[in-house]
Amino acid sequence: MxxxxxxxQQSATVPPAWPDNxxxxxxxxxxxxxxxDHVLSLVSHDLRSPLNAIHSWAYVLERKLDAGDATTQRAITGIRSGVDQQVKLLESLVDTTRAETKSxxxxxxxxxxxxxxxxxxxxxxxxxxxxxxxxxxxxxxxxxxxxxxxxxxxxxxxxxxxxxxxxxxxxxxxxxxxxxxxxxxxxxxxxxxxxxxxxxxxxxxxxxxxxxxxxxxxxxxxxxxxxxxxxxxxxxxxxxxxxxxxxxxxxxxxxxxxx
The missing domain is CATH 3.30.565.10 (Histidine kinase-like ATPase, C-terminal domain)
Structure with a gap:
């Protein structure tokens, strides 16, 4: 059972500072x-999905757009490069920082x-x-x-x-x-x-x-x-x-x- x-226990006064020991x-x-580290984990997880989508759509656009248009191709390359940089930042900063509590x-x-x-x-x-x-x-x-x-x-x-x-x-x-x-x-x-x-x-x-x-x-x-x-x-x-x-x-x- x-x-x-x-x-x-009750106190009429509020302690001046916390914590006290x-x-x-x-x-x-x-x-x-x-x-x-929990917030970093959420950031890492929630950012990867849209970054993967951007990366995939960049390839779709590349196949649809004029391969001979240098400006368009530079734009596509810039998009993919930006995504790769963001992924590397997640791996080197976010994932490494939270490694201690992750394991x-x-x-x-x-x-x-x-x-x-x-x-x-x-x-x-x-x-x-x-x-x-x-x-x-x-x-x-x-x-x-x-x-x-x-x-x-x-x-x-x-x-x-x-x-x-x-x-x-x-x-x-x-x-x-x-x-x-x-x-x-x-x-x-x-x-x-x-x-x-x-x-x-x-x-x-x-x-x-x-x-x-x-x-x-x-x-x-x-x-x-x-x-x-x-x-x-x-x-x-x-x-x-x-x-x-x-x-x-x-x-x-x-x-x-x-x-």
Whole structure:
């Protein structure tokens, strides 16, 4: 049976600066790094399709136009050359820059799953949830399961899920973390009541960058997550799992014996 514990703390004042400690600062930096590389990945993917189309149509035009017209042939050559230059830029700048997070290295070792979850939830409750007057509840059906994976990376993903949920919640509301076992797969589900205006509320303390919070308010294409949650997806996939962003839930699924 699932049991719940809650921690409700409120603060009348907003901390003067965030983040407030070294670990939180590092987590915010990791979040920004993965978001940058996620955006670069989208740019690389979304630019290649129109560039390929331009390249193909240039060949079509070349066959249709007068081969003896030097000006026309120079124009076609210029189009193809411009496309080739753009593709090389994508390969040398965009693809190379995001290589580190694209092939995410993991420090695998068996670890106690429940202990990592509890420690991560506590780190989010104080001081961030406290300052936002948001209650963070945790429920679990886990027993003594151990997961063979990178405990630090998984803690980062869980931290970001909870932090994002708090960022998009108004004061006096709650965020729920539910941990279950689906066969041999750990599933962490964060449930919240989204209030997009909270992401940009200057009267509230924030951990995530303003740019990331603004983008998270925009409509998402089917299957795409908010850029700021890129770390969650990469960590899940590196462990052979999945990450999903739904309207009111964030879901992380990772096999206990992640290969």
């Amino acid at each position: 699932t049991t719940f514990s809650s921690n409700t 070294e670990r939180t600062a590092r987590l915010c930096a990791e979040t920004a790094l993965f978001m940058r 995410l290295a993991l420090a695998r070792a068996p670890f106690a799953l429940a202990a990592m979850i509890d420690a991560t939830a506590d780190a989010v409750r104080t001081p961030f949830a406290q300052a936002r007057a948001v209650t963070v509840t945790s429920g679990s059906t886990l027993a003594g399961e151990r997961l063979n994976g990178d405990a630090e990376r998984l803690a980062q993903a869980l931290w970001l899920m909870l932090t994002f949920a708090i960022e998009t919640s108004v004061r006096e509301t709650s965020v729920a973390l539910e941990n279950t076992l689906d066969g041999t797969t750990w599933q962490a589900t964060v449930t919240f009541t989204p209030a997009p205006a909270a992401l940009g509320d200057a009267a509230l303390p924030h951990l995530l960058e303003a740019f990331a919070r603004r983008q998270a308010q925009e409509p998402r294409e089917v299957g795409r997550i908010a850029w700021v949650l890129a770390l969650c997806r990469r960590v899940a996939e590196a462990h052979g799992g999945k990450f999903e962003q739904n309207e009111e839930t964030l879901v992380l699924r990772v096999p206990l014996g992640a290969a």
